[in-house]
Amino acid sequence: MHTVLIIDDSDINLTLIKALVLKLGECTPVLYDNPLAALEWCRSHEPDLVIVDYMMPEMDGLRFISAFRALHGRNEIPVLMITANDQKDIRYEALLGGANDFLTKPIDRIEFSARARNMLSLRTGQKFLADRAEHLAALVDDRTREIREREKELIFRMSRAAEFRDPETGAHIQRMAHYSQIIARGLGLGPSMEQLVLEAAPMHDVGKIGIPDYILLKPGKLTPEEFDVMKGHARLGHELLKDSGSEILRAGAEVAISHHEKYDGSGYPFGLKGSHIPLLGRIVAVADVFDALTSERPYKRAWSLDDARRFLEDGRGTHFDPICIEAFLAGWDDVLDIRQRFRDEEIPQI
Incomplete structure (x- = not known):
C-alpha cells in the first residue's frame, strides 16, 4: 500500500x-x-x-x-x-x-x-x-559479531594457555581485564577504547608460553640470570601478537611489551618513562599488580585490600602513572564488585 x-x-x-x-x-x-x-x-x-x-x-x-x-x-x-x-x-x-x-x-x-x-x-x-x-547490513553485522566472538574466544584460550603454565588462574585474567576497563572508563577514553582494553588486557602474559618450566614454576626467588629469562616473556608476547590483522591482537602486543614498564623508567624491557610508555601498558600495569597482590597463590597469602590500595597510592609517579591510579581508585566500588564476580577457587597452601 x-x-x-x-x-x-x-x-x-x-x-x-x-x-x-x-x-x-x-x-x-x-x-x-x-x-x-x-x-x-x-x-x-x-x-x-x-x-x-x-x-x-x-x-x-x-x-x-x-x-x-x-x-x-x-x-x-x-x-x-x-x-x-x-x-x-x-x-x-x-x-x-x-x-x-x-x-x-x-x-x-x-x-x-x-x-x-x-x-x-x-x-x-x-x-x-x-x-x-x-x-545485507544486518547479515554483515551478524557475521562480524560471530567473527568477533570467535576472536575473543581464541584470545581468551591463548591467555589461558599461558596461565596454565603459571600459578595464576582464569579468574585473574577476567579480573585484571575488567579492572583495566574501569581505568579506561575513568580516563574518559570512550566505549570503543574501553572494549578494546577489556579484550586486549588478557594477553598481557601470553609470552610466558615461551618461558622454560624450571624458571616459570620455580617456587623460590629467581636468580638474576633466571629473572632476565623471565623478563623475556614481554618480548615473546609482543612477537607472537604483533603485525596481526586484528586490532585486538595488535593491542595485545602493545600490552605484552609494555605492562612491565614503570613510570619512573625502572621497568622492563626498554626502561621507558612516563608518557613514553604506551597508555595500554600503563593501564594494565595497575590492574595486573593490584590483582596479583590481592590474589592468594600456593606460594603466598593475598594482601588485604587496604594494603594493596596503599601500595598503589605509594607507587604514584614511580611504578604507576598517577592518572591511572586516580581512575582506578575512583572506580573502587566497581573494583569490589568485580572481585566478587570473578573469584578464584580455593587454592591449597604449601
Missing part, C-alpha cells in the same frame, strides 16, 4: 486528485490544503509520492519542495508538481529544486495515471533496494 500526499489549496483540485489516486489501486491519499501543515506532517510521516500545486498562499510549490527535500530521509521520494502549460521557467526551477516530474492543468486522467504509476514504481524500487541494503 502506497501513501500519496496531495497538497493543493483548492478543495476541488484535492477532490479530483484524490479520486484519480484511488483509481490507481493500493494507494492511500493524504490531503492538505495548507503546505505548512503538510510539511509538518512530513516530519513524522514518509509518503511514497508527493503531488503538490505550484500556486499556493503562504508557501508555493517550489518552496515546499525545497523544505521537503531538506527533511531527513526525504531526498529520494518522488515529487510531482502541478503547473500551468505556460510556466516553463517554473518547471526548470522546480527540476533544479528537486521535482521529479510535472502535471499540467487541467489534469489529464491518462497522463496522471501514467506519471503517477511511474513515480510509484520508482518508489517501490527504492524501498526494495533500501530493504535489501538493510538486510
